[in-house]
Amino acid sequence: MIIPWRDIAPETLNNLIESFVLREGTDYGEHERSLEQKVHDVVRQLKNGEVVLIWSELHETINIMPSGQIPTEQENI
Template sequence: MIIPWQELENETLNNLIESFVLREGTDYGEHERTLEQKVEDVRRQLKSGEVVLVWSELHETINLMPRGQIRTGHEEM
């Protein structure tokens, strides 16, 4: 189920994004980016709709996923 990020408290959303960024371990190329920059990148992607917050009832977890990876028919859009 997609969770509307706009309905979360700013601190909660920030904690979710930070947790996601820290566990992803993404390589950003030649120039290392700060945690704040990475968090802002993800926040921008949420605002644009490229990325969504998804609650998994099966795993009882919340995750950020590219909108294109959401399975239609199994997840609420």
């Protein structure tokens, strides 16, 4: 189920994004980016509709996914 990011309190949204960024792994780019920069990038992507918040009833977790990769209900998010 898609969760509208605008419906989430700003502090909660920031915590969700930080958690996502921290578990998504290491930078392999030329320059290391700070946590703040990574969070800013995800917020920008949410605002642009590039990514969405997905709630998994099966796993009782929330994740951030690219808009084009949203699983169907039959795939048990």
